[in-house]
Amino acid sequence: MKNRYNSEESVTTLIDLSLELEGLVRNVGTHAGGVLIAPSKISDFCPIYKGPNESDGVVSQFDMKDVEAMGLVKFDFLGLSNLTVIDKTVKLIFAKGLSDELIDLDALSLDDKGVYELLQRCDTTGIFQLESDGMRGYLKKLQADSFEDIVAMLALYRPGPLGAGMVDDYINVKHGTQKVKYPHPMLEEILKPTNGVFLYQEQVMKSAQVMAGYSLGGADLLRRAMGKKIAAEMDAQRDVFVKGAAEREIDVKKANEIFDLIDKFSGYGFNKSHSVAYAYISYQTAWLKAHYPAAFMASVLSGMMDDTDRIAFTVKEVQAMGLTVDGPSVNESYHEFSIRDEKIITYGLGAIKGVGEALVEVLVAEREANGDYQDLFDFCSRIERRSLNKRAVEALIYSGALDGFGVNRASLIRTYPSAMKQAEQRQNDQSSGQSGLFANEQVHNEYEVHYLPASSFSFRETLQFEKSVMGYYFYNHPTDEYNADLKHISATLPSALVFRNNKEARVLALISELRYRSTRSGAQMALINVEDSTTLLNAVVFSKVLGSVSEALVADTVVVLSGKINKDYRDEWQLVVDKVEGVDAVKEKYARSFEISLNHKHQTLFEPLSALLKQNPGQCPVKFRYQVNNAQGSVITRDYFVKPDQQLIDAVDALLGDHVSQINYV
Structure with a gap:
């Protein structure tokens, strides 16, 4: 390599550049919630730079270990969406008058029966830290009946304790199917709340004090050593622990065994105060869900506006709870999900693809100022043209948000271009100071309400359009x-x-x-x-x-x-x-007959009907049911055998009229 470096220019250039780059930071990252606090300017203690994004502000050039070595205090501020859910829920409760008393979530009783019943049946969608499938499985086994159980589960449900089988041990001891074992009688009082297992850092610190005579400061040094996971520091702590235990007449072998448990604990150690803080948020969300389910679930849904898969799953969960989710409506909905009462949630317009928040703000403000929208033309004329575009109108129609006008969606789709054109002309006239012949009449009469006729979308078309803007099947389902x-x-x-x-x-x-x-x-x-x-x-x-x-x-x-x-x-x-x-294939396999209902109006259509049936050959016989005046009869003919599917039903109904054909299975 030395010879190549001396003889080949490209190798020389490559190695020289590499030497210049060696040791440099490859790329920088910013801790999203990390905040440094210093007694004076940060630049007195470490170099700083301006982050690439406007929201980054001033950032330290040192990483977390370097700033700690410089003596600066670093705080991590974590944003939890569940706190927003809690805030929105409380506001919905009071907006709808569902509670006459002030809800103080910081003073809740920790033995609320409704909370533990909810957790025991694993109804934890939206509950902080408790809604994953794995957690639900353990909650079902645990049957939590105390706040301490929630605290423990949050500390246990992590890779270390799960891998060590500690979750099952905790649950089995709780239910009496496994006998609790304490590493030493001196530790019984400390480990009894967690059924004999080391679960919290505070337990380790207290154990070191009781068994090995650690001072409070010394126990905190042990905590830090566990947190850093540095082998040399843990080895040094082992010596201190074993020596202190020997002074209390504890066998060296037993002392080492107990320290082995502590050393193992360092791989998953959890601060109890951290777990308690999280568990209390879990409890608060569970309490709100247990006592104000509609308001809580509406707030949960509002937190996932851009994730239609999660909305689809959560809507099913809401319906399983016995609550109703009303479809979107320009006369009822807001941008986010809201509630009509303690049992009914109203769909948020912001969850519809193509309907932006700016449009919804204009729509709601106009509705609250001047009342409900009366029809498609009234709606288009009252919304500023710059706020309402073709895509948004179609999305509102396909989602059912304009169903309240009493016109089928196909007709609304055919009509909205002319409605928007009328609205645009009217808005242009108003902006130019012109007015129509009937300027003194009410606004609703200043335009012509004329819907273009159209047959309703088929069931499948309705589903297709609905899914295109809502992301899933809301009103009906393909099944x-x-x-x-x-x-x-x-x-x-x-x-x-x-x-x-x-x-x-x-x-x-x-x-x-x-x-x-x-x-x-x-x-x-x-x-x-x-x-x-x-x-x-x-x-x-x-x-x-x-x-x-x-x-x-x-x-x-x-x-x-x-x-x-x-x-x-x-x-x-x-x-x-x-x-x-x-x-x-199933329908054809089990079908007994393809039935067609006929009357005197169909006499002239029998030839095209015969041709249609022959174009769809299969194994299913055709049954004709006739009705003339008050007399009726039926016959299964051997002249036609068809494939009984939805396409044939649609074709026959299109020829003879809706709902004249069906497949009989019994």
Whole structure:
């Protein structure tokens, strides 16, 4: 390398540049919540620079260890979205008069029955630190009945304690299925609150004082050594601990065993005051949810306005709680989710794609100043043209926010361009000082209300448009289209979960998410999320089944899945799939007849109907039901055998009129 350095210019340049770069900071980062405090100017103690973003302010060029070595105090200020949820909840409660008394969240009783009932049934969506699937699983086992249980769970639910099996030990001792074991009788009083396990730094400090004669200052040095996780410092502390224990006639071997526990604890040590502070926020959110569920869940939903997946999941949770979520409305909604009363949440307009906060502010201000919007034309004329664009109007229509005008969405879509044009002309006239012939009449009469006629969107079109602006299916669900037809063939997810315990189930569901994963042997398996209008369920298709069902596994498709419902490794219910069938295939397989209702008005349409039936050949016989005056009769003909699917139903209904055809299964 030396020869190349001396003989090759490119190598010389490369190494010289590398030597100049060596030791330099590769890139800088700013601690989002780190604040330095000094007795005088920060620049007296460390170099500073201006951050690249306006919000960065002045930043230290030293990292956290260097500023500590300089003697500066560093504080970490963490922002918690749950504090915003708490604040919004309290404001909603008083805005709607749901409480006559001042709610002092800093003076709550810690033995509220409603809080612990909520935690025991794992109804923890929106509860600070307690809403993950894993945490719910442990809460179900724990059946918390004291604030100390919450504090302990927050300290236990971390990699170290989980890996050491401490969570299960704590729970088993609590329920009496495991006998508590103390490392030494002197530690019983200290470890009794945590069922015999070292859980908090304060316990270690107190143990060092009791067993080894540490002073308060010495115990704090032990705490710091554990926090730094520096082996040399811990070895030095071991010597101090063992020596002090020997002075209290504790066997050297036992003293080392106990210090081994302390050393192991240093890998996951948690400050109890930290856990208590977090647990109290958990308790506050649980208390609000237990006593003011609508206000609390509305605030939780407002905190996830840009995450439609979380909104979709949370709305289902809200409905499972027995609450109602009303759709968005230009005459009821605000930017965020709000409440109508203690049982009804109103959808936030800001959660609709394409509807910005600036528009909602204008919309709400105008509504509060001059009353509800009467119709599409009134709405367009009262909103400033610069605030209202084509995309926003379409989003409001597709989301149902204009349904209150009593006009179907297809007609609103056809009509809104002319409504906006009228509104623009009127606003231009007003800005130029012109007025119409009827200038003295009320505003509502200054424009012509004329909706262009249009047939309502089909069920599937409505769903498609709704999902495009809301991000998920809110009013209806794709499975709703098939529930009536397939109720004798397949179960809904809620009813299937009632009869679980490894029993066979056949369910109608939408594949909302589909993922493939390789097993250890290299084979492929599928992990899928399925749902209907009320329930979400995880499902798995193992490799031995995947090959036979892969064609039917298509995301965003309604299917019929067969298999067994049991618990997965997280103790959550899942469907182990052994068969997947397309809805149309199931309908054709189990259909007894395709029924068409006819009357005298259809006489001239029989030829095109005959042609239509022949264009859709299948195995299902056709049943004609006739009604003339008060007489009626039916016949199953052998002249036609069709494929009974939704496309044929739609085609027949389009030819003869709505709701004249159906598929019979029994």
